[in-house]
Amino acid sequence: MTKRTQSNGKKKQTGLEEYRRKRDFEATPEPNGSRSKASSKKGLLFVIQKHQASHLHYDFRLEWRGVLLSWAIPKGPSLDPSVKRLAAQVEDHPIEYGGFEGVIPEGEYGGGTVMLWDRGAWVPEVPDVDAALRKGELKFVLNGKKLRGSWVLVRTRLGHSSKPQWLLIKHRDESASSEDIESQQPRSVLTKRLMADIARIDHGDVEKAAQADPAGSLAR
Numbered sequence: 197m198t199k200r201t202q203s204n205g206k207k208k209q210t211g212l213e214e215y216r217r218k219r220d221f222e223a224t225p226e227p228n229g230s231r232s233k234a235s236s237k238k239g240l241l242f243v244i245q246k247h248q249a250s251h252l253h254y255d256f257r258l259e260w261r262g263v264l265l266s267w268a269i270p271k272g273p274s275l276d277p278s279v280k281r282l283a284a285q286v287e288d289h290p291i292e293y294g295g296f297e298g299v300i301p302e303g304e305y306g307g308g309t310v311m312l313w314d315r316g317a318w319v320p321e322v323p324d325v326d327a328a329l330r331k332g333e334l335k336f337v338l339n340g341k342k343l344r345g346s347w348v349l350v351r352t353r354l355g356h357s358s359k360p361q362w363l364l365i366k367h368r369d370e371s372a373s374s375e376d377i378e379s380q381q382p383r384s385v386l387t388k389r390l391m392a393d394i395a396r397i398d399h400g401d402v403e404k405a406a407q408a409d410p411a412g413s414l415a416r
């Protein structure tokens with residue numbers, strides 16, 4: 197009666213099957229991906245969502261072939277080209293997810309506060325994105341509010357997780373910097389809210405969310 201699905205995550209799934217299987221759309225405000233993939237007029241979408249789930253991480257997403265390819269980056273991206281940030285590839289997300297900011301109820305998959313931390317367009321710096329993904333080295337330019345310039349995602353064999361592990365690295369260019377972008381620019385690009393603001397307004401766990409805001413930042 198149901199389709200057999202790959203459950204060990206070792207084999208990369210295409211489409212949104214894994215995304216939907218993990219979520220109860222009666223319980224979470226996240227999009228189910230049923231809307232047609234109304235993409236941006238300005239090229240390929242990229243988003244970063246700051247997500248205080250069981251652990252804080254930054255979800256890095258690149259629009260490709262009608263979905264958002266997704267990586268969870270525990271420390272978030274670094275503007276410093278000498279710093280490599282671990283990025284665990286996770287299930288593809290629907291394009292509409294790129295507009296999501298709010299609270300996933302505790303007890304649901306990924307329960308916690310989600311902030312739209314950066315958003316813009318991305319431009320591949322390789323002639324064949326699919327080949328680059330297979331090879332495990334994808335170069336691209338980000339045109340976001342916070343992240344700009346040239347970057348690379350490199351797949352690594354390190355780690356024992358079933359999830360493919362990549363490294364996100366900034367290339368040397370005029371947008372490289374030693375600035376700690378996560379603590380210097382902690383607010384939502386959509387609403388200027390801090391994590392604690394989002395949790396309070398959307399009835400989440402304010403104390404838990406506030407742990408993800410830099411010390412001394414003032415919620416409104």
Ligand code: MN
Pocket residue numbers: 247249253255268306
């Ligand atoms: Mn996440």
